[in-house]
Amino acid sequence: MRKILVAPSLLSADFGCLAQEIRKVEAAGADLLHIDVMDGHFVPNITIGPVVVKNIRKVTKLPLDVHLMIENPGKYVDSFVSAGSDMITMHIETISFAGFKKQAMRLKKKGIKVGVSLNPATPLAKIKKALPLVDFVLVMSVNPGFGGQAFIPAALPKIKKLREIFKGDIAVDGGINEDTALKAVRAGANVLAAGSYIFSAKNIKTAIERIRNVR
Numbered sequence: 001m002r003k004i005l006v007a008p009s010l011l012s013a014d015f016g017c018l019a020q021e022i023r024k025v026e027a028a029g030a031d032l033l034h035i036d037v038m039d040g041h042f043v044p045n046i047t048i049g050p051v052v053v054k055n056i057r058k059v060t061k062l063p064l065d066v067h068l069m070i071e072n073p074g075k076y077v078d079s080f081v082s083a084g085s086d087m088i089t090m091h092i093e094t095i096s097f098a099g100f101k102k103q104a105m106r107l108k109k110k111g112i113k114v115g116v117s118l119n120p121a122t123p124l125a126k127i128k129k130a131l132p133l134v135d136f137v138l139v140m141s142v143n144p145g146f147g148g149q150a151f152i153p154a155a156l157p158k159i160k161k162l163r164e165i166f167k168g169d170i171a172v173d174g175g176i177n178e179d180t181a182l183k184a185v186r187a188g189a190n191v192l193a194a195g196s197y198i199f200s201a202k203n204i205k206t207a208i209e210r211i212r213n214v215r
Contacts, residue, residue: 002169002190004212005031007065009173010056011047012195018052019059025198028205029212032063032087034173034193036144037080039070042094043144050076050083057084065089065193067117067173069144074103081112089115089138092127104133115171119144120152124161131166136191141184142174151175156187163188182214 008030013021022033035053040046053066065087066080073090080088088107090100104114116130117138127137139162141155151174162170171191172184181192192211201207 004185005191006208006212007032007034007191007193008198009034009036009193009195011036012199021199022056022060024204026060026062029208030062032065033060035064035066037066037068037070041071042091043069050079053080053083053085063087067138070094074099077103077107081110085112087113087115089117091117092130093119093122097129100130101133120154124158134168136169136171137162137166138171138173140174141172151180156183159184159187159189176211178210178214181211185215
Protein backbone atom coordinates (compact mmCIF):
# COMPACT_ATOMS: atom_id res chain seq x y z
CA MET A 1 0.00 0.00 0.00
CA ARG A 2 1.22 3.49 -0.80
CA LYS A 3 2.41 5.69 2.02
CA ILE A 4 -0.02 8.52 2.74
CA LEU A 5 1.70 11.90 2.64
CA VAL A 6 0.22 15.00 4.26
CA ALA A 7 0.89 18.36 2.65
CA PRO A 8 -0.35 21.33 4.72
CA SER A 9 -1.56 24.01 2.33
CA LEU A 10 -0.08 27.37 3.31
CA LEU A 11 -3.02 29.22 1.78
CA SER A 12 -4.78 28.66 5.13
CA ALA A 13 -1.81 29.65 7.31
CA ASP A 14 -1.56 32.97 9.16
CA PHE A 15 0.75 34.98 6.90
CA GLY A 16 1.38 37.41 9.74
CA CYS A 17 3.52 34.73 11.37
CA LEU A 18 4.24 32.42 8.46
CA ALA A 19 7.60 31.13 9.67
CA GLN A 20 6.02 30.10 12.98
CA GLU A 21 3.12 28.39 11.19
CA ILE A 22 5.54 26.45 8.99
CA ARG A 23 7.64 25.35 11.95
CA LYS A 24 4.48 24.14 13.72
CA VAL A 25 3.38 21.87 10.88
CA GLU A 26 6.93 20.63 10.35
CA ALA A 27 7.23 19.70 14.03
CA ALA A 28 3.78 18.07 13.84
CA GLY A 29 4.90 15.63 11.17
CA ALA A 30 4.02 17.21 7.81
CA ASP A 31 5.63 15.45 4.84
CA LEU A 32 5.82 18.44 2.50
CA LEU A 33 4.38 21.93 2.12
CA HIS A 34 1.79 22.81 -0.52
CA ILE A 35 2.24 26.37 -1.77
CA ASP A 36 -0.52 27.88 -3.90
CA VAL A 37 0.66 30.52 -6.35
CA MET A 38 -2.27 32.48 -7.81
CA ASP A 39 -2.13 35.34 -10.30
CA GLY A 40 -5.64 36.83 -10.31
CA HIS A 41 -6.10 35.71 -13.94
CA PHE A 42 -6.32 31.93 -14.08
CA VAL A 43 -7.97 31.99 -10.66
CA PRO A 44 -9.82 34.86 -8.96
CA ASN A 45 -7.26 35.44 -6.23
CA ILE A 46 -3.68 36.68 -5.82
CA THR A 47 -1.32 35.01 -3.37
CA ILE A 48 2.47 34.82 -3.42
CA GLY A 49 5.46 34.88 -5.74
CA PRO A 50 9.07 33.66 -5.83
CA VAL A 51 10.26 36.11 -3.16
CA VAL A 52 8.00 34.53 -0.54
CA VAL A 53 8.96 31.01 -1.64
CA LYS A 54 12.63 31.98 -1.25
CA ASN A 55 11.96 33.05 2.33
CA ILE A 56 9.90 29.93 3.07
CA ARG A 57 12.88 27.88 1.90
CA LYS A 58 15.02 29.51 4.61
CA VAL A 59 12.83 28.32 7.49
CA THR A 60 12.10 24.69 6.60
CA LYS A 61 13.73 21.52 5.32
CA LEU A 62 10.41 20.14 4.09
CA PRO A 63 9.98 19.65 0.33
CA LEU A 64 8.18 22.59 -1.25
CA ASP A 65 5.44 21.68 -3.73
CA VAL A 66 4.76 24.89 -5.62
CA HIS A 67 1.34 24.75 -7.28
CA LEU A 68 1.29 27.22 -10.17
CA MET A 69 -2.31 28.35 -10.61
CA ILE A 70 -1.21 30.96 -13.11
CA GLU A 71 -1.40 31.77 -16.80
CA ASN A 72 1.78 31.18 -18.80
CA PRO A 73 3.50 29.05 -16.13
CA GLY A 74 6.51 28.52 -18.38
CA LYS A 75 7.47 32.17 -17.95
CA TYR A 76 7.85 31.78 -14.19
CA VAL A 77 9.09 28.23 -13.64
CA ASP A 78 12.76 29.20 -13.46
CA SER A 79 12.06 31.89 -10.87
CA PHE A 80 10.32 29.42 -8.58
CA VAL A 81 13.05 26.82 -9.05
CA SER A 82 15.69 29.42 -8.16
CA ALA A 83 13.64 30.32 -5.08
CA GLY A 84 13.98 26.77 -3.76
CA SER A 85 11.05 24.74 -5.07
CA ASP A 86 11.44 20.96 -4.96
CA MET A 87 8.27 20.20 -6.89
CA ILE A 88 6.48 22.22 -9.57
CA THR A 89 2.85 21.62 -10.46
CA MET A 90 1.42 23.13 -13.64
CA HIS A 91 -2.26 23.21 -14.63
CA ILE A 92 -3.04 21.50 -17.91
CA GLU A 93 -5.60 24.24 -18.62
CA THR A 94 -2.82 26.87 -18.79
CA ILE A 95 -0.27 25.28 -21.11
CA SER A 96 -0.10 23.32 -24.37
CA PHE A 97 1.12 19.74 -24.30
CA ALA A 98 4.24 20.76 -26.22
CA GLY A 99 4.90 23.52 -23.71
CA PHE A 100 4.31 21.18 -20.79
CA LYS A 101 6.67 18.56 -22.22
CA LYS A 102 9.40 21.15 -22.70
CA GLN A 103 9.09 22.42 -19.13
CA ALA A 104 8.85 18.92 -17.66
CA MET A 105 12.03 17.79 -19.36
CA ARG A 106 13.90 20.92 -18.25
CA LEU A 107 12.72 20.53 -14.66
CA LYS A 108 13.66 16.87 -14.47
CA LYS A 109 17.20 17.67 -15.64
CA LYS A 110 17.42 20.00 -12.65
CA GLY A 111 16.20 17.32 -10.26
CA ILE A 112 12.80 18.94 -9.73
CA LYS A 113 9.74 16.73 -9.45
CA VAL A 114 7.02 17.53 -11.97
CA GLY A 115 3.28 17.48 -11.44
CA VAL A 116 0.27 18.16 -13.60
CA SER A 117 -3.01 19.43 -12.16
CA LEU A 118 -6.54 19.55 -13.49
CA ASN A 119 -9.63 21.43 -12.37
CA PRO A 120 -12.90 19.70 -11.39
CA ALA A 121 -14.47 20.37 -14.81
CA THR A 122 -11.44 19.14 -16.78
CA PRO A 123 -11.65 15.52 -18.00
CA LEU A 124 -8.83 13.03 -17.40
CA ALA A 125 -8.34 12.73 -21.16
CA LYS A 126 -6.81 16.21 -21.10
CA ILE A 127 -3.78 15.02 -19.08
CA LYS A 128 -3.38 11.52 -20.53
CA LYS A 129 -0.46 12.41 -22.83
CA ALA A 130 1.31 14.17 -19.95
CA LEU A 131 1.24 11.18 -17.58
CA PRO A 132 4.52 9.61 -18.78
CA LEU A 133 6.26 12.93 -18.09
CA VAL A 134 5.16 13.49 -14.50
CA ASP A 135 5.99 12.26 -11.02
CA PHE A 136 2.56 13.05 -9.66
CA VAL A 137 -0.91 14.29 -10.57
CA LEU A 138 -2.83 16.84 -8.51
CA VAL A 139 -6.59 16.40 -8.74
CA MET A 140 -8.48 19.51 -7.70
CA SER A 141 -11.48 18.70 -5.53
CA VAL A 142 -12.62 22.33 -5.37
CA ASN A 143 -12.63 25.08 -7.96
CA PRO A 144 -9.27 26.76 -7.32
CA GLY A 145 -8.91 30.24 -5.91
CA PHE A 146 -9.91 30.22 -2.25
CA GLY A 147 -9.38 28.04 0.80
CA GLY A 148 -12.12 26.61 2.98
CA GLN A 149 -14.33 25.31 0.17
CA ALA A 150 -16.37 22.11 0.31
CA PHE A 151 -15.04 18.96 -1.35
CA ILE A 152 -16.58 18.21 -4.76
CA PRO A 153 -17.57 14.49 -4.77
CA ALA A 154 -17.10 14.20 -8.54
CA ALA A 155 -13.35 14.19 -7.86
CA LEU A 156 -13.58 10.65 -6.47
CA PRO A 157 -14.42 8.73 -9.68
CA LYS A 158 -11.76 10.82 -11.44
CA ILE A 159 -9.15 9.73 -8.87
CA LYS A 160 -10.27 6.11 -9.19
CA LYS A 161 -9.98 6.13 -12.98
CA LEU A 162 -6.62 7.85 -12.77
CA ARG A 163 -5.25 5.25 -10.36
CA GLU A 164 -6.12 2.54 -12.90
CA ILE A 165 -3.78 4.08 -15.47
CA PHE A 166 -1.15 5.93 -13.41
CA LYS A 167 1.45 4.42 -11.09
CA GLY A 168 2.84 7.62 -9.57
CA ASP A 169 1.62 9.74 -6.67
CA ILE A 170 -1.92 11.11 -6.83
CA ALA A 171 -2.54 14.22 -4.78
CA VAL A 172 -5.93 15.71 -3.98
CA ASP A 173 -6.43 19.35 -3.06
CA GLY A 174 -9.54 21.02 -1.67
CA GLY A 175 -11.96 20.39 1.17
CA ILE A 176 -9.82 17.71 2.82
CA ASN A 177 -10.86 16.56 6.29
CA GLU A 178 -11.11 13.15 7.96
CA ASP A 179 -14.19 12.14 5.99
CA THR A 180 -13.06 13.33 2.55
CA ALA A 181 -9.48 12.13 3.12
CA LEU A 182 -10.78 8.61 3.69
CA LYS A 183 -12.85 8.73 0.50
CA ALA A 184 -9.95 10.13 -1.52
CA VAL A 185 -7.51 7.51 -0.23
CA ARG A 186 -9.95 4.71 -0.93
CA ALA A 187 -10.33 6.04 -4.47
CA GLY A 188 -6.56 5.91 -4.96
CA ALA A 189 -5.03 9.18 -3.73
CA ASN A 190 -1.97 9.06 -1.50
CA VAL A 191 -1.01 12.73 -1.08
CA LEU A 192 -3.44 14.92 0.88
CA ALA A 193 -3.16 18.69 0.58
CA ALA A 194 -5.10 20.11 3.51
CA GLY A 195 -5.37 23.73 4.54
CA SER A 196 -8.06 24.90 6.93
CA TYR A 197 -8.47 21.42 8.47
CA ILE A 198 -4.87 21.53 9.67
CA PHE A 199 -4.26 25.20 10.37
CA SER A 200 -7.58 25.67 12.19
CA ALA A 201 -7.08 22.59 14.37
CA LYS A 202 -6.58 22.94 18.12
CA ASN A 203 -3.94 20.23 17.88
CA ILE A 204 -2.12 20.29 14.54
CA LYS A 205 -0.21 17.09 15.17
CA THR A 206 -3.44 15.21 15.88
CA ALA A 207 -5.07 16.65 12.75
CA ILE A 208 -2.17 15.53 10.57
CA GLU A 209 -2.13 12.05 12.10
CA ARG A 210 -5.88 11.65 11.66
CA ILE A 211 -5.84 12.24 7.93
CA ARG A 212 -2.60 10.31 7.45
CA ASN A 213 -4.12 7.26 9.17
CA VAL A 214 -7.63 7.36 7.69
CA ARG A 215 -7.41 3.86 6.29
